[in-house]
Amino acid sequence: MKILAIDTSSHVMGTAVSSENGILAEYITNFKKNHSLRLMPAVHQMMKEVDMAPEELDAVAAAKGPGSYTGVRIGVTTAKTMAWSLGIPVYGISSLMQLAAGGTWFPGLICPFADARRGRVYTGLYRFRNGILTTERSDRVTSLDDWLEKLNETEKPVLFLSRDSKQHESAIRDTLGERAVFGGDAENRPRPSDLISLTAQMEPQPPHSLVPEYAQMAEAEKKWYAAEEGRTYE
Known part of the structure; x- marks a missing residue:
C-alpha cells in the first residue's frame, strides 16, 4: 500500500x-x-x-x-x-507503541516512556511475539516510582526506550538493577x-x-x- x-x-x-x-x-x-x-x-x-x-x-x-x-x-x-x-x-x-517498535531485537518486555513532569511518565508495556508487537499493559500516565515497582514485580528484563532515559536512569537502575536495559540514541527516537x-x-x-x-x-x-x-x- x-x-x-x-x-x-x-x-x-x-x-x-x-x-x-x-x-x-x-x-x-x-x-x-x-x-x-x-x-x-x-x-x-x-x-x-x-x-x-x-x-x-x-x-x-x-x-x-x-x-x-x-x-x-x-x-x-x-x-x-x-x-x-x-x-x-x-x-x-x-506514539508509545511507535517508539516500542524500535526494540524489535529485544526478546523481553519493552517500556517506552516520556517524562510527564512532577515525577510522572507517559508509558506502556509492549513485547514482540512471533514478530508482532503486542500490548502487555496499556498506555497511561502514572507515577514513575509506582510504575517501576510494577515492572520489578515481573522479574523480567525490561528495555527502556526514551529520549528522557538519562534523566531517569538512576531511579530505574535503583529499582530494577541489572534487569534494566537501555536503548541507544537512535532507538530512543521514534x-x-x-x-x-x-x-x-x-x-x-x-x-x-x-x-x-x-x-x-x-x-x-x-x-x-x-x-x-x-x-x-x-
Whole structure:
C-alpha cells in the first residue's frame, strides 16, 4: 500500500512514505521548532522526490499521542484533513507503541516512556511475539516510582526506550538493577517508518473518528475545570 506517515508528537518531527515495495523515503528532524510550519513543506518535498502525487495514496498514518499537546494536535489534524480531502482512511497509532517498535531485537518486555513532569511518565508495556508487537499493559500516565515497582514485580528484563532515559536512569537502575536495559540514541527516537510497519496489524478508520490521545488533561483544562467546580449558576 501507498501510505503516508506523520509524527509530530514530540521534539522529533518525521514523515515517511511507502509503496508496495516498502519504505520509499523517510524524513526526520530532532529539535524543538514549530512543527506546524515545517510539516507540510517536508511532506511535499518528500513526495516530490519519490515522484508520488497525494492522489496516489491509499491511507495516512499518524502518531496520535500521548505526547506534546500541540504536537499531537498538529499531526492528527494534518492526517485527518489530508485523508478526508483525498477520500482515504487513516491509521491512528499510539506514539508509545511507535517508539516500542524500535526494540524489535529485544526478546523481553519493552517500556517506552516520556517524562510527564512532577515525577510522572507517559508509558506502556509492549513485547514482540512471533514478530508482532503486542500490548502487555496499556498506555497511561502514572507515577514513575509506582510504575517501576510494577515492572520489578515481573522479574523480567525490561528495555527502556526514551529520549528522557538519562534523566531517569538512576531511579530505574535503583529499582530494577541489572534487569534494566537501555536503548541507544537512535532507538530512543521514534521513526515515522515504524508507523507504516504497524499498520499491517491494525484496522484503518474513517478520518472523522481519529482523535488525539493525551492520557491526561492539559494544565489549562485542569485549571478551567477546577474553577468550574467552585462556580454556581443562576
